Amino acid sequence: MNFLNEIAGRYPGALSLAAGAPYEGFYDVEDVHRCLRRFCEHLRADRGYSEEQVRRTLLQYGRTKGIVHDLIARHLSVDEGMDADPESIVVTVGFQEGLFLTLRTLRRDARDVLLAVTPAYVGATGAARLLDMPVHPVAGGPGGVDTDDLVRHIRAARGAGLRPRACYLVPDFANPSGVRIPLDLRHELLDIARREDILLLEDNPYGLFPLKGERLPTLKALDTARSVVYLGSLSKTVFPGTRVGYVMADQLVADGAGGSVRLADHLARVKSMITVNTSPLAQAVVGGRLLEHGCSLERANAREAVFYRRGLERLSDGLARRFPAPCPVTWNAPDGGFFVVVSVPFEVTDALLERSAREHRVLWTPLHPFYDSPGPMRQLRLSCSALPPDGIDEALDRFAVFVRARAAEDGIRW
Amino acid sequence: MNFLNEIAGRYPGALSLAAGAPYEGFYDVEDVHRCLRRFCEHLRADRGYSEEQVRRTLLQYGRTKGIVHDLIARHLSVDEGMDADPESIVVTVGFQEGLFLTLRTLRRDARDVLLAVTPAYVGATGAARLLDMPVHPVAGGPGGVDTDDLVRHIRAARGAGLRPRACYLVPDFANPSGVRIPLDLRHELLDIARREDILLLEDNPYGLFPLKGERLPTLKALDTARSVVYLGSLSKTVFPGTRVGYVMADQLVADGAGGSVRLADHLARVKSMITVNTSPLAQAVVGGRLLEHGCSLERANAREAVFYRRGLERLSDGLARRFPAPCPVTWNAPDGGFFVVVSVPFEVTDALLERSAREHRVLWTPLHPFYDSPGPMRQLRLSCSALPPDGIDEALDRFAVFVRARAAEDGIRW
Numbered sequence: 001m002n003f004l005n006e007i008a009g010r011y012p013g014a015l016s017l018a019a020g021a022p023y024e025g026f027y028d029v030e031d032v033h034r035c036l037r038r039f040c041e042h043l044r045a046d047r048g049y050s051e052e053q054v055r056r057t058l059l060q061y062g063r064t065k066g067i068v069h070d071l072i073a074r075h076l077s078v079d080e081g082m083d084a085d086p087e088s089i090v091v092t093v094g095f096q097e098g099l100f101l102t103l104r105t106l107r108r109d110a111r112d113v114l115l116a117v118t119p120a121y122v123g124a125t126g127a128a129r130l131l132d133m134p135v136h137p138v139a140g141g142p143g144g145v146d147t148d149d150l151v152r153h154i155r156a157a158r159g160a161g162l163r164p165r166a167c168y169l170v171p172d173f174a175n176p177s178g179v180r181i182p183l184d185l186r187h188e189l190l191d192i193a194r195r196e197d198i199l200l201l202e203d204n205p206y207g208l209f210p211l212k213g214e215r216l217p218t219l220k221a222l223d224t225a226r227s228v229v230y231l232g233s234l235s236k237t238v239f240p241g242t243r244v245g246y247v248m249a250d251q252l253v254a255d256g257a258g259g260s261v262r263l264a265d266h267l268a269r270v271k272s273m274i275t276v277n278t279s280p281l282a283q284a285v286v287g288g289r290l291l292e293h294g295c296s297l298e299r300a301n302a303r304e305a306v307f308y309r310r311g312l313e314r315l316s317d318g319l320a321r322r323f324p325a326p327c328p329v330t331w332n333a334p335d336g337g338f339f340v341v342v343s344v345p346f347e348v349t350d351a352l353l354e355r356s357a358r359e360h361r362v363l364w365t366p367l368h369p370f371y372d373s374p375g376p377m378r379q380l381r382l383s384c385s386a387l388p389p390d391g392i393d394e395a396l397d398r399f400a401v402f403v404r405a406r407a408a409e410d411g412i413r414w
Numbered sequence: 415m416n417f418l419n420e421i422a423g424r425y426p427g428a429l430s431l432a433a434g435a436p437y438e439g440f441y442d443v444e445d446v447h448r449c450l451r452r453f454c455e456h457l458r459a460d461r462g463y464s465e466e467q468v469r470r471t472l473l474q475y476g477r478t479k480g481i482v483h484d485l486i487a488r489h490l491s492v493d494e495g496m497d498a499d500p501e502s503i504v505v506t507v508g509f510q511e512g513l514f515l516t517l518r519t520l521r522r523d524a525r526d527v528l529l530a531v532t533p534a535y536v537g538a539t540g541a542a543r544l545l546d547m548p549v550h551p552v553a554g555g556p557g558g559v560d561t562d563d564l565v566r567h568i569r570a571a572r573g574a575g576l577r578p579r580a581c582y583l584v585p586d587f588a589n590p591s592g593v594r595i596p597l598d599l600r601h602e603l604l605d606i607a608r609r610e611d612i613l614l615l616e617d618n619p620y621g622l623f624p625l626k627g628e629r630l631p632t633l634k635a636l637d638t639a640r641s642v643v644y645l646g647s648l649s650k651t652v653f654p655g656t657r658v659g660y661v662m663a664d665q666l667v668a669d670g671a672g673g674s675v676r677l678a679d680h681l682a683r684v685k686s687m688i689t690v691n692t693s694p695l696a697q698a699v700v701g702g703r704l705l706e707h708g709c710s711l712e713r714a715n716a717r718e719a720v721f722y723r724r725g726l727e728r729l730s731d732g733l734a735r736r737f738p739a740p741c742p743v744t745w746n747a748p749d750g751g752f753f754v755v756v757s758v759p760f761e762v763t764d765a766l767l768e769r770s771a772r773e774h775r776v777l778w779t780p781l782h783p784f785y786d787s788p789g790p791m792r793q794l795r796l797s798c799s800a801l802p803p804d805g806i807d808e809a810l811d812r813f814a815v816f817v818r819a820r821a822a823e824d825g826i827r828w
Binding site: 002021022024027028029032033036040052054055056058059060061062064093094096097100104123126127129130235239240241242243244269270272273274275276277278279280281282285 | 416435438447450454469472507510649656694695
């Protein structure tokens with residue numbers, strides 16, 4: 001990610017099909033002021049807070065598990081049909097801290113390992129690495145997860161004296177693959193998790209952005225055995241600048257004194273030693289945004305959902321027009337989200353990205369960082385999120401010229 | 415800390431001489447709006463940003479090392495006489511994340527240990543524990559640090575095959591001891607650090623609040639050999655609710671490829687896997703506050719400094735009036751900050767705190783959590799920061815009744 005940012009900084013004229021960041025065109029700093037005021041009104045009107053309590057809530061040290069946990073629980077109920085106990089929610093400094101807390105809590109010693117559906121988001125594997133927690137890659141494939149491979153890996157790890165604790169995955173429009181796991185496989189995953197006694201760490205930043213039709217229920221909404229820890233990001237649905245995310249962890253775990261305690265409370269204890277609490281000011285902005293839309297982020301993002309849908313269509317259609325079959329350039333057809341994976345007839349390296357930026361002024365993301373043991377890869381990721389439709393067309397024009405030029409160097413023409 | 419918060423929650427009528435949190439009486443939510451606008455103006459006027467760039471800076475993902483690093487560097491120059499390279503500063507989610515990043519970076523394996531001047535802030539020892547990094551306690555004593563004991567511990571650790579990497583300390587008005595390390599000992603500490611090849615982790619949340627006279631130069635301001643990593647908190651000088659702090663780490667370390675890189679850049683790499691970046695919205699509030707006062711937090715906190723000075727005087731004078739010598743209750747006389755340590759003729763336990771809250775409606779902090787291996791302790795910490803002067807008097811009245819009642823149970827009267 002640092003390399004991508006560095007390249008983007010060096011070639012400011014390059015159009016980005018690389019960035020997975022949300023579109024900025026709808027942003028307005030005045031929204032921050034308005035959302036803050038809305039949340040303060042809520043504290044006064046709905047919670048009966050005095051001015052002193054309002055000030056304290058926003059400006060003083062605060063509750064480790066956060067101050068918008070109840071509004072997030074309502075969002076999960078309204079948008080995802082989840083029956084979330086607010087006390088099982090820890091508001092975190094983005095998804096990233098949520099995952100870090102979860103992994104730190106699950107890792108007791110060197111025998112604890114993480115499984116991750118591959119290709120996997122680099123923030124997830126990076127957090128595990130920082131905690132000296134080995135990551136065992138589980139095959140993804142066209143269905144989003146190869147459940148036989150998952151079981152094989154769980155049993156192989158146990159056979160080697162290790163403890164496979166959890167499997168990290170993005171069921172909805174994964175980063176980078178764009179793939180959505182179908183409903184029957186979701187049920188099968190939950191069966192496996194229960195039977196094999198592992199947790200599923202469900203990361204869901206893109207679920208609100210399907211290409212068409214219905215959204216699928218999250219793993220957590222289908223979870224009857226507390227097998228799923230749900231990791232929420234608000235970066236794509238509120239603002240990345242709040243750095244607010246959350247973990248919903250309703251598992252009961254031993255408290256070390258013969259009783260049991262929520263996993264969320266364990267996470268909070270760890271959090272108190274890493275960031276103390278998530279900025280209540282930033283939480284207040286998120287709270288205000290939720291309140292403005294009856295706690296529905298689906299409603300709050302109606303305009304964004306249309307924008308991303310059109311972008312993804314433009315990306316797919318644009319590829320089809322520029323690389324008509326038969327052609328050695330192919331790509332997948334995600335049902336939503338931001339990403340498309342493109343296969344090309346040459347090896348995709350960081351150096352090639354730099355050349356694409358320099359000579360063709362277009363950025364994309366090599367796929368190898370999303371694999372733990374990178375061999376030579378002939379794949380890359382395109383994203384539709386950062387550019388408006390015309391920008392996508394212009395970027396694809398440049399991308400097509402780049403791909404043809406690079407392929408021609410190997411004598412490949414079509 | 416959790417136990418303290420729980421007790422405070424259960425006895426809302428209790429007056430708190432326990433909380434080390436800053437005084438809330440000067441807070442105003444409108445300050446947040448004003449500081450945000452001020453920072454946006456700065457981006458437009460001083461950095462020449464377009465509206466699009468302003469929006470992006472506040473609301474989008476951002477620079478891992480932060481967006482107010484330059485303003486913090488100016489603050490360190492204006493208020494502390496430090497010549498800080500902005501690129502050596504990482505803006506963090508409070509002091510706590512800054513320390514966590516530093517310790518994670520210093521810890522390579524089980525042989526790396528931390529030294530900490532004792533009694534030590536629980537957030538520091540807690541972070542080390544979370545990283546499985548043993549903490550070797552160095553005696554504090556009336557001068558704030560026993561340098562002979564420090565050298566002894568460094569050599570003993572090395573003799574045992576361990577790597578003492580750094581010593582954590584609060585040179586100015588430490589938590590909980592209130593003690594300030596005098597200038598000659600500061601120079602001696604820097605000599606030891608250079609000679610023995612360890613880092614000093616200087617935590618400075620209270621330095622702007624001396625009781626009288628001049629402030630002393632920070633260790634970092636005296637550091638000519640890059641022996642000091644400076645950990646900044648803004649919770650006491652801006653708002654805790656921003657959760658913004660920073661690390662200044664100008665050391666050069668090997669980059670693994672034969673070159674060298676700033677320690678700050680190592681910290682940033684770790685940060686990218688824990689919190690990605692510190693909320694730019696929260697940073698903008700801090701930035702606005704700094705800009706309002708020419709980047710001087712000393713000027714920004716002129717009113718607060720007077721308030722805390724009066725509070726500390728009221729606390730010391732109030733103790734003297736209520737426990738005139740000769741008396742088995744004694745206390746130290748810090749030169750500033752928030753805290754006084756009181757010695758009492760009975761053992762101070764968590765249960766006793768609960769009783770004090772229930773029967774006498776006054777809160778204080780037992781000292782045993784600030785020691786790594788708690789034996790029975792006859793000391794507690796009083797803080798002047800949360801209450802206005804009249805509240806301190808009322809709380810001390812209750813405290814004196816409590817202490818006399820408890821001592822009388824052991825037949826101790828004076």
